[in-house]
Amino acid sequence: MRKTFATLGAAGVAACVLGFAAGSGVAQQAVPTGMVPLHTSLNAVMVYLVDPVAHEIWEYSDKQGMTEMDWLRAEQHAVNLIAASTLISIKGTGAGDGIWVADPLWRAWVVNMQSSAHLALLAAQKKDQQALAKAGEVILDACESCHQKFKPALPTEGIKHLPRVPL
Numbered sequence: 001m002r003k004t005f006a007t008l009g010a011a012g013v014a015a016c017v018l019g020f021a022a023g024s025g026v027a028q029q030a031v032p033t034g035m036v037p038l039h040t041s042l043n044a045v046m047v048y049l050v051d052p053v054a055h056e057i058w059e060y061s062d063k064q065g066m067t068e069m070d071w072l073r074a075e076q077h078a079v080n081l082i083a084a085s086t087l088i089s090i091k092g093t094g095a096g097d098g099i100w101v102a103d104p105l106w107r108a109w110v111v112n113m114q115s116s117a118h119l120a121l122l123a124a125q126k127k128d129q130q131a132l133a134k135a136g137e138v139i140l141d142a143c144e145s146c147h148q149k150f151k152p153a154l155p156t157e158g159i160k161h162l163p164r165v166p167l
């Protein structure tokens with residue numbers, strides 16, 4: 001299909017999404033009017049998204065001789081962490097997800113993670129490595145504080161910290 005979303009129009013996009021779902025074996029469902037449900041667990045989002053992008057930010061915080069491309073990547077990871085924060089504010093398919101996201105303390109740490117990721121974005125845009133490192137520390141504090149309170153000793157779905165894979 002060579003049509004772009006811009007030329008399709010809203011009805012065309014909806015038909016296209018449903019058509020794709022029908023052809024791909026993904027369960028068909030009505031197009032939601034609000035937020036699209038998270039069809040994966042918070043355990044998976046942590047391991048596949050939150051953890052790798054945070055590690056990239058920490059690496060760029062003390063990398064010697066940052067290049068133009070490194071700064072762009074730092075910016076990219078900061079944006080990913082901002083977006084990931086919104087994802088972990090809604091429940092996914094994990095058994096504990098619904099209880100966690102309803103807890104005000106959980107939501108407070110999510111907000112902290114997002115605002116510190118935003119600080120990392122500003123630092124990357126200004127190419128200020130000291131500010132990036134400072135943002136990285138605040139990010140780490142959000143991770144650790146929330147883990148202390150909510151993370152079970154073993155991941156609920158057995159999805160653990162991955163060996164580092166390039167994004």
Ligand code: HEC
Nearest residue numbers: 043046051054109110113142143146150151155156160161
């Ligand atoms: C708002 C709470 C919260 C925040 C913030 C948070 N986590 Fe998590 N994280 C959890 C919970 C709860 C689990 C366990 C999920 C499960 O097992 O279903 C988890 C699981 C994980 C896991 C996989 C489990 C393991 O033991 O290996 C990793 C890796 C992880 N988080 C990394 C991070 C990093 C890095 C950050 C910060 C950038 C972060 N998390 C921020 C709540 C949080």
